[in-house]
Amino acid sequence: MRVLFSGGLGMPAVLRLVLLARAMQAAGNEVRFCCPARARHRVVRAGLVPVLAGPRQFGRAWRPDLVVHDPLCPDSAAMAAESGVPTIGYLPYARPPLSPRPTVWIDPCPPPLRERPEPGAWQVRCDAWELPGRPAPRLPALALTPRVCVTGAPAGSRPEDRRRARLFRRVAEGVESLGLQLLELTGDDHPWSLLLPGCVAVVHGGDEGVVYAAARFGVSQLVLPAGEDERRAGARLEQAGIGRCLSDDELAGDPSMLRLRFHVAELVNGGRALPEAVRLGLAVARMPQPADLVADIEALVR
Missing domain, CATH: 3.40.50.2000 (Glycogen Phosphorylase B;)
Incomplete structure (x- = not known):
């Protein structure tokens, strides 16, 4: 055939x-x-x-x-x-x-x-196919502190790209200010099976590939949506109890560092997102x- x-x-x-x-x-x-x-x-x-x-x-x-x-x-x-x-x-x-x-x-x-x-x-x-033998980005050394992955920051020169890139940088700064390990990734093609097992949360823009990868490995998610499709994706993560999505009001202004830190800390340390994400990962495996x-x-x- x-x-x-x-x-x-x-x-x-x-x-x-x-x-x-x-x-x-x-x-x-x-x-x-x-x-x-x-x-x-x-x-x-x-x-x-x-x-x-x-x-x-x-x-x-x-x-x-x-x-x-x-x-x-x-x-x-x-x-x-x-x-x-x-x-x-x-x-x-x-x-x-x-x-x-x-x-x-x-x-x-x-x-x-x-x-x-x-x-x-x-x-x-x-699942998605991964290139065998591809070197993974350098990971932080193993430690007792949780690791958070931040990926999907836009690299364009448009005003909206620069604004969203600043937002991703502020989230990354918030992760480090909480004493968490930070793993920053660029591009849209990563060996997730090597990167995500050591993470407890992923911050991204609502991309389908990252949503699915985090779901496979039982990782909670924070979405900084770029548009309506990504906002809908983030809303469904919230409804399923495995993540958070920034609202239009939060995106319209310049979210405070305190608020961003709260969202990250909630995913890592509190609420139901982490155990729900783990349960979802087990369901995906079946x-x-x-x-x-x-x-x-x-x-x-x-």
Whole structure:
């Protein structure tokens, strides 16, 4: 069976597709993978064959039997619609997917974090493929004090980027002023299995990849949302009891250091967030892995 995978611009979404693509290839299927240029080296290192052409152009020429695509990427969604074969889409966390609907949804979101479950969606654990042997950022030495990870600070030059970058710096300063270990990360592609087991809280901007990574490892979360999608993501973390999200009022001004320190200290030392996050991590560990879906996926084209 020929299976065409097509990822969008977000690295975390591409790395989730890589896990399923590897499982399909290991089961004897012929797999090709369309993705942005910056992710192609990851696809190659994963033992997959990347596609240099655009997904629509390649799909017309290769004629796959099945398409697995990112439903937030217009080219991927259009290619899937044109293929005339069964399609599979990974259900997004916060942002509404593009139409048309795939034949089957795969939902990597842990049920406590899903706002409106999709009937009939196939559950899968929210893992992402990590590059083997990649050096991890230098971690603080082991100590009795809790470690807090801060990631997702914008690096752009727009006024709103500079304002949010200042906010992330203030949070980092607040972490250190509480006597906690600080781990600051840049970029959107990290070996979470090495970084998060030693952390008790993660501060981020609401990115889906970080939400899922923290959920897998039972880590509480503080969200500094960049927009409506991230705000919705943060609200669901609050509803599930595993995190906090700064409100519009807090973001509109310049949050006081005292208030930021309170949010961090609450996640680390008090309230129900930490035990709820640990329980969520245990629940995620019991969810199906990508390899568990292979037989049902192959049955779609029989």
